[in-house]
Amino acid sequence: MAARLDDPYGAFCKDSDAYLEGASEGPLAGLTFAAKDIFDIAGHVTGGGNPDWKAAQPPAAKTAPHVARLVEAGATMVGKTITDEITRGILGENAHYGTPINPRALGRVAGGSSSGSASAVAGGLVDFALGSDTGGSVRVPASFCGLYGMRTTHGRLSLDGMLPQAESYDTVGWFARDAALFGRVADVMFGTDLMDKTPTRMIVAEDAFEVADEAVVEVLQKPIETVGNRIGTVETDRLSPNGFDEWRQVQQMLQSREAWETVRDWVDRCNPRFAYDVAMRLAGAAEITDEIVSAMCAQRDAVRAHMAEILTPGTVICLPTTPFPAPEAGLPQSQMWERRQRIITLTCLGGMLGAPQINLPLAELNGLPVGLSFLGLPGSDELLAGFARALSR
Amino acid sequence: MAARLDDPYGAFCKDSDAYLEGASEGPLAGLTFAAKDIFDIAGHVTGGGNPDWKAAQPPAAKTAPHVARLVEAGATMVGKTITDEITRGILGENAHYGTPINPRALGRVAGGSSSGSASAVAGGLVDFALGSDTGGSVRVPASFCGLYGMRTTHGRLSLDGMLPQAESYDTVGWFARDAALFGRVADVMFGTDLMDKTPTRMIVAEDAFEVADEAVVEVLQKPIETVGNRIGTVETDRLSPNGFDEWRQVQQMLQSREAWETVRDWVDRCNPRFAYDVAMRLAGAAEITDEIVSAMCAQRDAVRAHMAEILTPGTVICLPTTPFPAPEAGLPQSQMWERRQRIITLTCLGGMLGAPQINLPLAELNGLPVGLSFLGLPGSDELLAGFARALSR
Known part of the structure; x- marks a missing residue:
């Protein structure tokens, strides 16, 4: 120990x-x-x-x-x-x-x-x-x-x-x-024997990179190029017709409501202590109606259908994992909230699609790590892990 | 110590x-x-x-x-x-x-x-x-x-x-x-020498008693009668044209919003831990807009104007302090919430009017204390305290 x-x-x-x-x-x-x-x-x-x-x-x-x-x-x-x-x-x-x-x-x-x-x-x-x-x-x-x-x-x-x-x-x-x-x-x-693997096509998600700080996009350029050369077929595309904020909202509403359902009986019984931001978000989630959930589920289905046309077998989507490196600890909640929203604007893709996504620690900005992500078709977990291993050799 | x-x-x-x-x-x-x-x-x-x-x-x-x-x-x-x-x-x-x-x-x-x-x-x-x-x-x-x-x-x-x-x-x-x-x-x-005092008129607030449990109203009957005999002039009246729920809502909105203003900078800076119900109410208060506040202030003014006609000098309003004796500790929040709302339906009068109110411990229900209240014109604090003392002799 x-x-x-x-x-x-x-x-x-x-x-x-x-x-x-x-x-x-x-x-x-x-x-x-x-x-x-x-x-x-x-x-x-x-x-x-x-x-x-x-x-x-x-x-x-x-x-x-x-x-x-x-x-x-x-x-x-x-x-x-x-x-x-x-x-x-x-x-x-x-x-x-x-x-x-x-x-x-x-x-x-x-x-x-x-x-x-x-x-x-x-x-x-x-x-x-x-x-x-x-x-x-x-x-x-x-x-x-x-x-x-x-x-x-x-x-x-x-x-x-x-x-x-x-x-x-x-x-x-x-x-x-x-x-x-x-x-x-x-x-x-x-429970498999992972082989080195390489995707057949990489889509650089232009609109995802727009969410990130310019300096982050800059330091990710070289890794993207290296990886792109390895894959061969590289395309640049926009994934979200109306922007990722809409996807983020769907993800947050559905996730929050489900998270509330998970804890609501305990909360009612025990009135537990939470940090304010956690309690505030639970309280907000408690207000999300079944009607909103239905509407958000329909939007999620539409996003999945839309992405099924883009994300074909062998394809990976390349995006920044986070819009910036780690923020300072202890910032006021109002500043953390803003950062949180921007982070989720990128991470919502994985949840919206139920897709696997791997972070590769391939860049630094002023000495601070910032990762490059590859997201694949649901079920393509071994492709992502195998590709990460192949890349590192 | x-x-x-x-x-x-x-x-x-x-x-x-x-x-x-x-x-x-x-x-x-x-x-x-x-x-x-x-x-x-x-x-x-x-x-x-x-x-x-x-x-x-x-x-x-x-x-x-x-x-x-x-x-x-x-x-x-x-x-x-x-x-x-x-x-x-x-x-x-x-x-x-x-x-x-x-x-x-x-x-x-x-x-x-x-x-x-x-x-x-x-x-x-x-x-x-x-x-x-x-x-x-x-x-x-x-x-x-x-x-x-x-x-x-x-x-x-x-x-x-x-x-x-x-x-x-x-x-x-x-x-x-x-x-x-x-x-x-x-x-x-x-900073005064309190004298024994007796109001000149008592108004039994019929609509306030309707908020209380029947059993509470029952055990308060004898104290009301005793006090009424002492005062002499006793009237029964309804105070709130549209019911006390409306008054409660005004009180809660304005009080909550002010309470939020009091702590918001600290909450933003420190993200403190609260029991869920406290955080939930703060989060709700943060959503109360200036427009709502203005509307609620207007309603409060109207209530004060309305009550100024009823609550003349020397008059006290008699009401149950709480709708029931102390609830069990540790109830689920959903049950506490309901009790809380009913309590505030009675206590909102003091806040809405900025008025003094004294609880007299004159009754019990199944061995549990439950109080009778007298509310007076703003500034009549000595009348209430002096009356309480006179009554006890």
């Missing part, structure tokens, strides 16, 4: 001693990992980043299958990591347990909600870490902390033993510092 | 050792009192019932004048008492510091937001206690805990050195177990 006890980044849950020794043999033998505190570990309470949630839960009866599978594959789970409360956050600030430090960008957030997992990996405290991605919770911290990180296809991997947020968006994901190790974990997670 | 250290009711702030020895001589010599943790005590941080608020404040430079005056009059301030967070509550439940016990109704709330002050007085831990009343925060706990408790005329007594909530509604008040002691404190607070 040395890694957990020596935690200069505040990445781990201090109130948990969960630890699972890896099997002595297996493809991940000798590696260490951490799990976001939304994964059940038998005998331990799953805290979910909120002390009142934690206080209302019994210890988990079973260990989440993904954790168990990694342990069986030889990796040692050294601890639980901090999450934004009830996974409702994109920046990685937790008012109850503290904000994990971004080892690659001191003084700035690590991104969330899988903040502690990203912090622990980026700081070298573990070899890899499990997270979850509902609206960007793996992709954003991967971009901010300079990590490989993936949102898997919605429904591809089981969510058993994981604290849910919004069922039509929740996915599992993981972080690693290099593509080779990322791929080894992918092998175990997908 | 014995009283504070022996606190079986959880009424006092455990994280404060504020204590001010009373002057050796004076009208209150030998008495002990407590102050809601919104009154400044020099050298101590005013906590306001929220740990993140407390963490953001320096120690108070000066002691609030009301506290200083009582100490000069001989009373010893033995400690600070728990308040609903940032005084935003009517039930007395505090998610951070616990819910003070109602010594007169075990298992039920003490009422708020001056919960700890009422609990400490009802439990005999102090002789009297200071509170504040913006939307009912002295009257409600007085009713639930079986105490004399008063909301003073808005603007009559200084609010210096007190944590504000909503400036056009905030008032200071106090609790005592008997009318004589209540009057002695009133002497000091008003």
